[in-house]
Amino acid sequence: MAPRLASLDVYDVRFPTSRFLDGSDAVNVDPDYSAAYVILATDDGSWPVGHGLTFTTGRGTEIVVAAVEALRPVVLGRSTEEVFGDIGAFWRDLVDDSQLRWIGPQKGAIHLATAAVVNAVWDLWAKREGKPLWKLLMDLPSEEIVRAIDFRYLTDALTPDRALEYLRVLESTRSQREAEIIRDGYPAYTTSVGWLGYSDDKIRRLSAEALAAGWTRFKMKVGGTLADDIRRAGIVREAIGPANLLMMDANQRWDVETAISWMEPLARFDPYWIEEPTSPDDILGHAAIAGAVHPIRVATGEHVQNRVMFKQFLAAGGMDVCQVDACRLGGVNEVLAVLLLARRFGIPVCPHAGGVGLCELVQHISIFDYIAVSGDLTGRMIEYVDHLHEHFVDPVVVMDGRYRAPMAPGYSAEMKPDSLRRHTFATGEVWRDAAVATPVGG
Amino acid sequence: MAPRLASLDVYDVRFPTSRFLDGSDAVNVDPDYSAAYVILATDDGSWPVGHGLTFTTGRGTEIVVAAVEALRPVVLGRSTEEVFGDIGAFWRDLVDDSQLRWIGPQKGAIHLATAAVVNAVWDLWAKREGKPLWKLLMDLPSEEIVRAIDFRYLTDALTPDRALEYLRVLESTRSQREAEIIRDGYPAYTTSVGWLGYSDDKIRRLSAEALAAGWTRFKMKVGGTLADDIRRAGIVREAIGPANLLMMDANQRWDVETAISWMEPLARFDPYWIEEPTSPDDILGHAAIAGAVHPIRVATGEHVQNRVMFKQFLAAGGMDVCQVDACRLGGVNEVLAVLLLARRFGIPVCPHAGGVGLCELVQHISIFDYIAVSGDLTGRMIEYVDHLHEHFVDPVVVMDGRYRAPMAPGYSAEMKPDSLRRHTFATGEVWRDAAVATPVGG
Numbered sequence: 029m030a031p032r033l034a035s036l037d038v039y040d041v042r043f044p045t046s047r048f049l050d051g052s053d054a055v056n057v058d059p060d061y062s063a064a065y066v067i068l069a070t071d072d073g074s075w076p077v078g079h080g081l082t083f084t085t086g087r088g089t090e091i092v093v094a095a096v097e098a099l100r101p102v103v104l105g106r107s108t109e110e111v112f113g114d115i116g117a118f119w120r121d122l123v124d125d126s127q128l129r130w131i132g133p134q135k136g137a138i139h140l141a142t143a144a145v146v147n148a149v150w151d152l153w154a155k156r157e158g159k160p161l162w163k164l165l166m167d168l169p170s171e172e173i174v175r176a177i178d179f180r181y182l183t184d185a186l187t188p189d190r191a192l193e194y195l196r197v198l199e200s201t202r203s204q205r206e207a208e209i210i211r212d213g214y215p216a217y218t219t220s221v222g223w224l225g226y227s228d229d230k231i232r233r234l235s236a237e238a239l240a241a242g243w244t245r246f247k248m249k250v251g252g253t254l255a256d257d258i259r260r261a262g263i264v265r266e267a268i269g270p271a272n273l274l275m276m277d278a279n280q281r282w283d284v285e286t287a288i289s290w291m292e293p294l295a296r297f298d299p300y301w302i303e304e305p306t307s308p309d310d311i312l313g314h315a316a317i318a319g320a321v322h323p324i325r326v327a328t329g330e331h332v333q334n335r336v337m338f339k340q341f342l343a344a345g346g347m348d349v350c351q352v353d354a355c356r357l358g359g360v361n362e363v364l365a366v367l368l369l370a371r372r373f374g375i376p377v378c379p380h381a382g383g384v385g386l387c388e389l390v391q392h393i394s395i396f397d398y399i400a401v402s403g404d405l406t407g408r409m410i411e412y413v414d415h416l417h418e419h420f421v422d423p424v425v426v427m428d429g430r431y432r433a434p435m436a437p438g439y440s441a442e443m444k445p446d447s448l449r450r451h452t453f454a455t456g457e458v459w460r461d462a463a464v465a466t467p468v469g470g
Numbered sequence: 471m472a473p474r475l476a477s478l479d480v481y482d483v484r485f486p487t488s489r490f491l492d493g494s495d496a497v498n499v500d501p502d503y504s505a506a507y508v509i510l511a512t513d514d515g516s517w518p519v520g521h522g523l524t525f526t527t528g529r530g531t532e533i534v535v536a537a538v539e540a541l542r543p544v545v546l547g548r549s550t551e552e553v554f555g556d557i558g559a560f561w562r563d564l565v566d567d568s569q570l571r572w573i574g575p576q577k578g579a580i581h582l583a584t585a586a587v588v589n590a591v592w593d594l595w596a597k598r599e600g601k602p603l604w605k606l607l608m609d610l611p612s613e614e615i616v617r618a619i620d621f622r623y624l625t626d627a628l629t630p631d632r633a634l635e636y637l638r639v640l641e642s643t644r645s646q647r648e649a650e651i652i653r654d655g656y657p658a659y660t661t662s663v664g665w666l667g668y669s670d671d672k673i674r675r676l677s678a679e680a681l682a683a684g685w686t687r688f689k690m691k692v693g694g695t696l697a698d699d700i701r702r703a704g705i706v707r708e709a710i711g712p713a714n715l716l717m718m719d720a721n722q723r724w725d726v727e728t729a730i731s732w733m734e735p736l737a738r739f740d741p742y743w744i745e746e747p748t749s750p751d752d753i754l755g756h757a758a759i760a761g762a763v764h765p766i767r768v769a770t771g772e773h774v775q776n777r778v779m780f781k782q783f784l785a786a787g788g789m790d791v792c793q794v795d796a797c798r799l800g801g802v803n804e805v806l807a808v809l810l811l812a813r814r815f816g817i818p819v820c821p822h823a824g825g826v827g828l829c830e831l832v833q834h835i836s837i838f839d840y841i842a843v844s845g846d847l848t849g850r851m852i853e854y855v856d857h858l859h860e861h862f863v864d865p866v867v868v869m870d871g872r873y874r875a876p877m878a879p880g881y882s883a884e885m886k887p888d889s890l891r892r893h894t895f896a897t898g899e900v901w902r903d904a905a906v907a908t909p910v911g912g
Contacts, residue, residue: 094532
């Protein structure tokens with residue numbers, strides 16, 4: 029008898045990042061990087077334990093925790109054999125609860141909760157197989173990858189047969205790309221130089237330091253005042269030189285017409301992309317902006333709620349760069365759907381990362397994407413932010429602007445027990461001992 | 471000194487409707503009609519108390535309740551003068567909490583919670599003014615209506631100036647339409663005849679009874695098997711005759727291509743619209759279906775998460791009938807935005823209702839729409855379902871297939887104290903006394 033899923037514990041974990049304005053941008057002015065964090069155990073003590081998380085920014089994490097609790101009855105008691113044998117069916121059961129679906133469906137708090145649970149299940153599976161997640165995925169038969177995906181609402185753009193063709197054509201050369209990634213790592217870019225709350229001097233200093241550390245791709249925040257954006261863009265461009273890549277991120281700050289007019293004066297700093305120029309729900313707005321700012325690319329995805337939205341962004345020409353998020357979507361299964369949709373439309377995937385744990389997760393996604401789906405590194409890179417990695421058992425390793433392939437079993441989401449305990453909200457010592465609770469609107 | 475908002479209580483209220491398959495459709499197979507229900511009081515005992523709700527379907531209501539609790543600090547302590555003086559600013563503060571927004575933004579559990587809070591505030595205001603909500607709205611200066619709306623992400627389709635023009639042009643004739651509605655009521659259609667869980671005999675009987683009661687517009691559920699849909703459509707069309715309107719509702723059951731092919735054999739029953747043919751997130755999919763099934767209209771809206779999505783549905787031709795929901799959107803303010811967007815694109819608004827309390831709410835919306843925004847009843851009607859009205863202090867009155875204008879002060883959302891107490895989950899006697907708790911997947 030295969031073990032059964034026997035316990036699902038969920039934690040509200042928050043890091044008081046707002047105290048230093050790390051991660052500040054035009055919309056997220058004071059995030060406390062946080063997670064609804066799941067520990068999933070079987071009834072067999074000899075088995076590993078699965079860890080999964082979904083990223084949040086402080087207040088509201090307790091709502092996602094409540095949503096995870098609501099999913100618990102769908103999970104517990106299931107045989108691991110059944111779950112790993114048809115993980116697509118398991119995913120559909122999670123998102124199809126006939127009453128819970130009303131508060132989504134497949135969006136918002138309930139979908140973030142789905143991500144935490146699904147990511148924990150995949151972590152458990154990969155650990156049991158003794159493989160990092162990307163390796164578990166590449167060793168699965170292509171049919172199993174396709175079966176993990178929910179194709180409902182996708183078939184007008186991508187059928188299971190077509191997805192299988194994409195995977196099949198790269199099967200024979202997978203091991204070459206695996207060896208290459210293990211040897212060379214995966215390209216990355218840094219977002220650590222230009223947070224909106226940083227002073228000009230700090231931006232200048234961080235840009236120079238990052239350049240010296242081997243970075244060649246840099247992202248800055250825009251969307252304050254236009255004068256500020258122009259001045260700050262000048263500082264970064266001057267520091268990194270004309271040959272390196274400079275990306276800009278507006279974090280949804282603009283209306284469609286504002287985005288178009290604002291990018292005119294910013295174009296002289298040669299931005300590689302403009303990220304989240306407007307509402308993450310405005311597919312046609314993104315398409316209008318993409319048409320107007322070409323050849324500057326439009327990048328988005330971190331707030332795109334599910335595969336149906338990605339389908340339209342890609343089909344409408346509103347997404348030149350696909351910034352899939354490992355936790356906004358309903359975990360690994362739905363990320364696989366988006367990788368194949370991006371393949372269908374010939375759009376590179378450059379995952380959103382940062383926050384807490386997102387870098388650890390998305391490295392697996394990009395490595396699998398290269399080995400099994402895209403077969404191409406052109407225009408592809410993973411976001412990197414140098415915060416909070418010290419809290420993870422198997423943190424990311426970035427050298428010379430590239431992610432080193434993670435080799436430990438699992439999905440790299442496991443936090444150190446001490447970090448988990450200290451940052452549990454509001455009883456952990458980080459929150460209990462200091463008057464640091466961030467007030468609403470603070 | 472104007473009173474301040476001093477207490478916000480929230481209740482998890484559930485009605486065990488799944489026991490009778492009332493409200494069952496292709497996707498919502500066993501809803502327990504529920505609400506996160508808000509009671510908002512000031513610090514002045516001589517003032518009325520505001521009641522507001524957001525509709526849910528059972529499990530998950532506790533998540534929305536947690537989301538309402540997270541909004542409480544944004545509400546309490548505010549002066550009523552400040553809130554009523556600039557209710558648009560109040561709305562933006564609610565949706566803009568810099569940390570909570572991550573778990574939306576403006577979608578899912580946190581946005582449903584916003585609706586409950588915002589609806590309670592408008593109820594309080596209308597009661598204080600001694601007017602039904604529709605009358606409060608029509609008596610506000612047009613500038614105030616415009617100022618209540620958040621135009622962020624809308625301006626490429628609708629500017630404040632243009633919205634003001636739409637309102638101004640109807641100002642001089644408002645009182646005529648007000649008199650007309652008070653005299654004649656507002657057209658309605660009934661959804662009570664064709665729930666998917668009902669037998670053929672029950673459908674036949676209910677259709678005949680509704681016809682005898684004066685109904686001329688009927689909606690049935692589709693999306694089971696095609697053979698079932700054809701047989702059931704035949705039963706309803708035969709019962710209501712060729713001249714009356716028959717609407718069909720697929721509740722998101724189909725992919726784009728399935729919807730198009732399925733509607734071919736159903737077209738011979740002359741459906742007036744097909745509702746929610748596919749995912750509520752698939753704007754371009756709806757547009758493709760609308761193009762293919764014309765002249766059958768495509769109706770959607772009850773799951774459309776915010777004004778940005780409505781903007782695109784309308785602009786893309788994916789919404790021939792706008793089924794705005796009073797609770798899925800962030801309450802009255804955002805509903806006003808959608809009424810004006812629909813006006814901009816010349817699309818009739820036929821609000822989604824049913825559930826619990828939705829009929830009570832949307833009658834105010836449609837009456838205001840007619841008096842101040844559309845000025846036209848062509849192709850406009852309010853959904854009606856005959857469940858659970860007995861729990862409200864001021865229930866809807868429908869006669870001869872028309873809603874009578876509500877005349878009591880407020881937004882008609884107030885439940886009887888005894889109903890509230892008996893149905894509170896899981897301590898109220900309806901849940902406590904019987905083994906009726908619906909299991910997951912049940």
